[in-house]
Amino acid sequence: MFSRKKEMKLLQESEEKYRKMIEKAYDAIFTVDASTAKILEANPKAEEITGYAVEELVGMNVWDVHPPEEEGAVKELFDRVSETGVGECNELHFLKKDGSQVVVDISASVVAYDDKKVIQRICRDVTSRRELEKKNEFQRRYYEQIFDLVPIGLGVKKDVDTDPKVDFENKMLRDMFYGDLEDTFHIRWHQSPALMAVPTKSYLEETGAYAEERSYPDGRIFLFTLNYFMNEEGSWCEVAIAQDITSRKRLQEKLIKANEELEDKVEERTKELRQKQAQLIQAEKMAALGNLVAGVAHEINTPLGAMISNNDVTIRSMEKLHGIIDKPEVASMIHEHEEIQKLLECIDEMSVVTRTAGRRLSKIVNSLRRFARLDEAELDTVNVHEGLDSTLTLVHHELKNRVEVHKEYGDIPKVTCYPNQLNQVYMNILVNASQAIEDKGDVFIRTYQRDGSIVIEFRDSGRGIPKENLKRIFDPGFTTKGTGVGTGLGLSIVYQIIEDHKGQIEVESEVGKGSTFRIILPIARER
Amino acid sequence: MDNGKDQPTIIIVDDEEMVLQSLNSILGLETSYNVVSHTSPREALQYIESNDVDLVISDYLMPEMDGISFLAKVRELKPQIPRIILTGYADKENAIKAINEVGLFQYIEKPWDNDDLLIIIRNGLEKQKLLKDLQEKINEINGAYSDLQKIQNEILKTFV
Ligand SMILES: Nc1ncnc2c1ncn2[C@@H]1O[C@H](COP(=O)(O)OP(=O)(O)OP(=O)(O)O)[C@@H](O)[C@H]1O
Numbered sequence: 001m002f003s004r005k006k007e008m009k010l011l012q013e014s015e016e017k018y019r020k021m022i023e024k025a026y027d028a029i030f031t032v033d034a035s036t037a038k039i040l041e042a043n044p045k046a047e048e049i050t051g052y053a054v055e056e057l058v059g060m061n062v063w064d065v066h067p068p069e070e071e072g073a074v075k076e077l078f079d080r081v082s083e084t085g086v087g088e089c090n091e092l093h094f095l096k097k098d099g100s101q102v103v104v105d106i107s108a109s110v111v112a113y114d115d116k117k118v119i120q121r122i123c124r125d126v127t128s129r130r131e132l133e134k135k136n137e138f139q140r141r142y143y144e145q146i147f148d149l150v151p152i153g154l155g156v157k158k159d160v161d162t163d164p165k166v167d168f169e170n171k172m173l174r175d176m177f178y179g180d181l182e183d184t185f186h187i188r189w190h191q192s193p194a195l196m197a198v199p200t201k202s203y204l205e206e207t208g209a210y211a212e213e214r215s216y217p218d219g220r221i222f223l224f225t226l227n228y229f230m231n232e233e234g235s236w237c238e239v240a241i242a243q244d245i246t247s248r249k250r251l252q253e254k255l256i257k258a259n260e261e262l263e264d265k266v267e268e269r270t271k272e273l274r275q276k277q278a279q280l281i282q283a284e285k286m287a288a289l290g291n292l293v294a295g296v297a298h299e300i301n302t303p304l305g306a307m308i309s310n311n312d313v314t315i316r317s318m319e320k321l322h323g324i325i326d327k328p329e330v331a332s333m334i335h336e337h338e339e340i341q342k343l344l345e346c347i348d349e350m351s352v353v354t355r356t357a358g359r360r361l362s363k364i365v366n367s368l369r370r371f372a373r374l375d376e377a378e379l380d381t382v383n384v385h386e387g388l389d390s391t392l393t394l395v396h397h398e399l400k401n402r403v404e405v406h407k408e409y410g411d412i413p414k415v416t417c418y419p420n421q422l423n424q425v426y427m428n429i430l431v432n433a434s435q436a437i438e439d440k441g442d443v444f445i446r447t448y449q450r451d452g453s454i455v456i457e458f459r460d461s462g463r464g465i466p467k468e469n470l471k472r473i474f475d476p477g478f479t480t481k482g483t484g485v486g487t488g489l490g491l492s493i494v495y496q497i498i499e500d501h502k503g504q505i506e507v508e509s510e511v512g513k514g515s516t517f518r519i520i521l522p523i524a525r526e527r
Numbered sequence: 528m529d530n531g532k533d534q535p536t537i538i539i540v541d542d543e544e545m546v547l548q549s550l551n552s553i554l555g556l557e558t559s560y561n562v563v564s565h566t567s568p569r570e571a572l573q574y575i576e577s578n579d580v581d582l583v584i585s586d587y588l589m590p591e592m593d594g595i596s597f598l599a600k601v602r603e604l605k606p607q608i609p610r611i612i613l614t615g616y617a618d619k620e621n622a623i624k625a626i627n628e629v630g631l632f633q634y635i636e637k638p639w640d641n642d643d644l645l646i647i648i649r650n651g652l653e654k655q656k657l658l659k660d661l662q663e664k665i666n667e668i669n670g671a672y673s674d675l676q677k678i679q680n681e682i683l684k685t686f687v
């Protein structure tokens with residue numbers, strides 16, 4: 001008995017507690033008849049959000065506190081809860097007694113109550129929260145619109161150290177990566193090919209940002225600047241700034257190329273200038289030499305003329321003398337004086353030697369003259385072999401006893417050329433050959449015809465030219481001879497002259513074996 | 528050369544004594560021409576003006592007067608004398624030009640060959656002699672013609 005009473009009391013107490021809880025609840029709570037959908041009870045909060053008094057609410061249908069257009073949704077929720085026992089629906093509205101509306105989230109469940117089945121609906125007024133959310137949304141959109149106008153890609157990733165998620169991308173970034181690219185490229189900025197490892201804290205403290213250029217398979221190049229910060233939720237965020245620098249890069253490449261080309265051109269021009277300068281120097285030298293030689297030739301020819309003539313007179317006199325002493329009466333007398341006979345013989349021999357010497361001298365003077373002649377700086381059709389011979393006469397002193405010259409002159413036509421210039425060519429090549437021969441050696445000079453050209457070939461048994469030098473020997477100023485020995489102009493002048501003659505020059509060389517210089521001149525020269 | 532009365536007279540001019548001596552020797556040895564040598568072109572001109580001369584040889588480069596001008600003056604004085612120039616190789620081109628301009632007979636290059644020299648001189652003299660003979664013939668004919676004319680005149684006179 002007692003226990004029954006006590007039990008009743010306990011029940012009463014818990015009922016009281018429950019009622020108080022409901023009365024003080026923050027949410028509106030309705031108790032609804034599960035079969036009729038009529039409101040049985042409502043707490044004070046329900047009065048507050050609906051604007052109706054409890055007395056008015058009791059007996060209303062649940063959908064009566066909602067605007068008519070939500071009746072269907074409310075009924076649907078009611079049916080679902082009756083069937084399954086629970087259900088919820090957000091973003092519904094209460095139509096208040098004064099006609100205004102509030103936004104409510106509703107959750108409902110079936111409970112047993114005084115042996116009756118009732119539905120308890122808990123409705124939360126979320127109007128102010130929704131408004132805040134909307135405001136936040138507006139604000140976000142406002143900034144997004146601003147960022148969309150920025151002409152660089154801007155993106156934010158959250159949780160980069162755990163599970164990276166894109167939080168924000170502006171229009172530029174979206175256009176850059178999703179624009180006209182095919183999906184198959186799968187290019188998204190957060191799938192960057194060179195996805196960098198999450199920076200360490202110390203790295204960030206030191207540098208704060210990270211920049212790199214990334215090339216994409218479609219050929220575009222982006223400059224990425226990545227900044228990191230920890231947001232208020234304690235998540236590492238990455239702010240990526242991406243600039244499409246493809247055209248800038250291309251421009252830069254073009255600029256570099258143009259620059260290089262310019263440098264090449266300058267170098268080429270410099271080389272040309274140096275060549276021209278070398279030629280001028282040589283031309284000046286030749287002019288000076290020509291004048292000198294002309295003067296010297298004249299100075300030498302006068303005494304030489306006298307000497308040769310006098311020697312000739314001696315020979316003629318001796319002939320006459322022999323005519324006299326061969327007469328029998330004189331001959332017998334001479335016979336007795338052996339001395340006279342000997343002296344006469346001596347004079348005869350010496351005058352023959354003097355005649356040879358005189359001829360040689362006049363040949364040298366002629367060669368010199370021909371080699372350096374100024375008045376022959378005109379086109380002429382000449383025999384190459386004569387030019388070679390007169391040049392050989394001049395370098396004779398350089399070669400004799402040391403270098404043997406083998407001439408293999410072929411049957412070649414005359415060439416139209418600047419003869420003294422070609423002589424300079426032979427001279428420079430022959431002097432080089434002689435200088436390349438250390439002790440004793442040979443030089444082969446061969447001339448022949450080849451494919452409508454004539455070839456003048458100089459082969460020496462000198463030290464040869466190393467491969468790395470071969471390309472440079474025609475550069476003005478290139479010399480391997482010490483200062484004072486070589487100016488390095490010789491072959492550059494050769495090259496220029498041969499070019500002026502529309503010819504070509506070939507070189508072959510092997511270190512230790514020797515070198516071959518081949519001059520190829522066209523036979524028909526158009527003027 | 529005492530018996531050189533009917534031998535031709537040759538004038539040689541060169542500022543170099545040594546050349547004059549050489550030419551003298553060869554001509555002395557091989558010919559019996561009268562050879563008169565001068566180191567000064569001016570003196571040579573004076574000599575030519577007042578003497579009978581058959582041929583002139585001159586050097587080209589001389590300090591006093593160059594060979595071409597000298598020979599041009601010789602031509603003014605006595606155009607019929609053959610003129611030969613002796614050149615060093617250096618001035619060959621000029622000498623050849625001068626041959627045409629000043630009307631030279633020949634040029635000889637230094638160093639010269641004595642045989643060539645002798646032939647050139649002999650040819651020059653021959654030409655000179657032919658010209659001289661021709662002139663004499665012309666003079667003779669002219670003389671004969673004027674004699675004829677005289678006779679004609681006299682005949683005319685006698686008749687008139
Ligand atoms: N026949 C050769 N054998 C070996 N090396 C050669 C030969 N000809 C030329 N050379 C190389 O080519 C370089 C250039 O030659 P070049 O004639 O232009 O100048 P150089 O001889 O040094 O000086 P210069 O000609 O003014 O006296 C030489 O220094 C040499 O090293």
Ligand SMILES: [Mg+2]
Nearest residue numbers: 428432490491
């Ligand atoms: Mg050289």
